[in-house]
Structures are given as C-alpha cells and as structure tokens.
Amino acid sequence: MKEELKSTTEILIDKLESWWTLFIRNLPNIAVAIIVLLISYFASRFVFKTTLRLIKGRIQQKSVAKLIARVVSVVTVLLGLFLALSVMNLGDSISGLLAGAGISGIVIGLALQGTLSNTISGIVLSFRKNIRLGNWVETTGYAGEVIDIALNYLILKEADNNIVIIPNKTIMENPIKNYSLTTRMRVTVECGVGYESDLEKVEYITKEVITDSFEQIENAENVEFYFTEFGGSSINFLCRFWIDAENALEKLKAKSKAIKEIKKAFAAENINIPFPIRTLKLDNQTLNIAQTEKEAVEA
Structure with missing residues (x-):
C-alpha cells in the first residue's frame, strides 16, 4: 500500500515538474501571447470608436450603428486570440475552437433564424437611401x-x-x-353634375377653381379634366392636378380644399350636384302582398 502511494506521489510530482518545466520553457511565448491579447483588446476599443464615428453619418439608427461597430470590435479580439494561440503553438486548440464555432453557429442560426433575419434586414434598411x-x-x-x-x-x-x-x-x-422621395403628388377629385348642366361651363369653372386655389398650379392647362360616365343621376367627371407635397396628409388636405372650393363655385353658378336617385315601381299585386303581411303581423 505504501509502495503504491509512493509510486502515485512520484508520478504526480513528475507530472507537476514537467508542467513547471514546460511553463518555464514557454514563458516567453506566454508573455508574447498576453501582450498580443492586450494589444488586441485596446485595438478593439479603438476600432469600435473609429467605426462608430465613420458610420454614424450614414446610419441614423444608433442601435444599428453600435451593433456594426461592436461586431467589428469582436472580430478584432478574435483575431488577437487566434494570434495568441498561434504564438503558444496551440494549433490543436485553434482547430478545436474553429470546429466548435462552426457547430455553435449552425445551432444558433437554426434557433434564431427569424430574429437573425429581422436583424440583418434592419441593417440593410439602415443603409438604404430610399x-x-x-x-x-x-x-x-x-x-x-x-x-x-x-x-x-x-x-x-x-x-x-x-x-x-x-x-x-x-x-x-x-x-x-x-x-417622401418626390416633392410632387397628384390629387384626384371625382364629382358629378346634373344632366341639365352645361358641360363646357362645368369644365371651365372646375379648372379655374383649382388654378385659383393652389399657387403651384400656373394655369388651367395644368389641370386635367375628363367626363367619365353617364351615372344613375349625374354625369360624372374626374379632375386631376399636381401639388408640392411630401406626405399623404398634405395630399389629403389639398383634396379637401379642392372639394370645398368646387362646391362653392357650383353653388354660385347654380350648377346642381344631384343626390343619388332610385326609382321604385310597385304594382297592385306587390302592394296587396305587403298589406296582407302587415295585417298578419298586427294580428
């Protein structure tokens, strides 16, 4: 028992001595590796700040800009880590790290497929000028x-x-x-006038009203006007014109203004904008059936 314990102790001491000898022998390499890691750490901070400063003007979203800068910083640290392992002659460790990173990347990519897709799309959107x-x-x-x-x-x-x-x-x-990519929008107004109206006069008044209501329209020739159909109770027309606008709200306001001004002008000229009219024709048989149903309900 004592001999076995002594043998085990000797093996342990020999192992520790071999490790110490290996440590002393590789001490210069370890020192260089530590220096490489320190340099890569401070270089990553410098790269982070520099990258953030360079892309901040192109990307308005701070979260996306910081993400890109952080990715570049992490890549810098990883390069320093691989160089440090190479200095220490740990080629097997580098191969193991690369293999583990590849497997981990596949697993993480499958688990976070939707999230990664949205993140990459967010980065792409940040760089798009449109x-x-x-x-x-x-x-x-x-x-x-x-x-x-x-x-x-x-x-x-x-x-x-x-x-x-x-x-x-x-x-x-x-x-x-x-x-917002363009500074002009086209406004479309649809309306109808009574069948007794003078259509030439309707077209003239509509164009003049639109021209007078919007400063950016130089003359009536820039206003499009088309009669579109014989409706059930009116002759319908379509009026189109361009305005200086960058959002749909300005377009909506312009359309509202055009409708109000057209209504005022038509009222001043006694031009009728008719209500929808529907004519119902009932014969005696239909009336008798309706009367019978009414009496049955009252009974």
Whole structure:
C-alpha cells in the first residue's frame, strides 16, 4: 500500500515538474501571447470608436450603428486570440475552437433564424437611401411616418397617431411606397353634375377653381379634366392636378380644399350636384302582398 502511494506521489510530482518545466520553457511565448491579447483588446476599443464615428453619418439608427461597430470590435479580439494561440503553438486548440464555432453557429442560426433575419434586414434598411426617418411610406397595408428603424422592426406613426410595428423582414419582402422621395403628388377629385348642366361651363369653372386655389398650379392647362360616365343621376367627371407635397396628409388636405372650393363655385353658378336617385315601381299585386303581411303581423 505504501509502495503504491509512493509510486502515485512520484508520478504526480513528475507530472507537476514537467508542467513547471514546460511553463518555464514557454514563458516567453506566454508573455508574447498576453501582450498580443492586450494589444488586441485596446485595438478593439479603438476600432469600435473609429467605426462608430465613420458610420454614424450614414446610419441614423444608433442601435444599428453600435451593433456594426461592436461586431467589428469582436472580430478584432478574435483575431488577437487566434494570434495568441498561434504564438503558444496551440494549433490543436485553434482547430478545436474553429470546429466548435462552426457547430455553435449552425445551432444558433437554426434557433434564431427569424430574429437573425429581422436583424440583418434592419441593417440593410439602415443603409438604404430610399427609406429614412421622417419619410411617409406605405407598405403591407399600413401608411405613416417612419419614426424608428430598430434592429428587428420598423415603427410607423399613422395619420390617426396610431403606432404600427412591422418586422424588418416583412419590409424587405414586400413592396414599399415612399411618398417622401418626390416633392410632387397628384390629387384626384371625382364629382358629378346634373344632366341639365352645361358641360363646357362645368369644365371651365372646375379648372379655374383649382388654378385659383393652389399657387403651384400656373394655369388651367395644368389641370386635367375628363367626363367619365353617364351615372344613375349625374354625369360624372374626374379632375386631376399636381401639388408640392411630401406626405399623404398634405395630399389629403389639398383634396379637401379642392372639394370645398368646387362646391362653392357650383353653388354660385347654380350648377346642381344631384343626390343619388332610385326609382321604385310597385304594382297592385306587390302592394296587396305587403298589406296582407302587415295585417298578419298586427294580428
């Protein structure tokens, strides 16, 4: 028993001595590796600040800018770690780390597929010039002002002050209409006049009203006017014109103003805008059936 204990102790001491000898032998490499790690750490902080300063002008979203800068910083630290392991002749450890990182990346990618997709879409949206904070956009059935583009979602404020949160992946996969990319919008007004109206006069008055109501319309020739159909109780027409606007609210205000001014002008010229009229024809048999049903209900 004593001999076995002595043998075990000798083996342990020999092992510790071999480790100490290996440590002393590799002490210069360890010192260089520590210096490399320290340099990579301070370099990562410098890279983080520099990257953040460079991309802050192109990306308005602070969260996205910090994410990109942090990714670049982490890459710098990882490069320093691999260099340190190489200095210490730990090639097997580097291979193990790379293999583990690859497997971990696959597992994490499968588990967070939706989240990663939204995050990547948020980064892409941040670099796109056709959508910015303050733009009035319409997408996936919603229209409003872009008030934030976060890592995972885009936030719209609709005209009724409701907040809509849309995943970035949905924005990337669907068409988007940006009203703020152009400074002009076309307003369409539809109306109808009575059959007894002078159609030439109706067209003239409508064009003059629109021209006088909006300063950006230089003359009546810039106003489109078309009679569209013989309606049930009126002859309907379509009037279109362009205004200087960057969001749908300005377009809505212009349409409202045009409707009010057209109504005033038509009333002043005794031009009738008729109500919808429906004529019902009832024969004696229908009236008798209705009277019988009424008497049955009262009984």
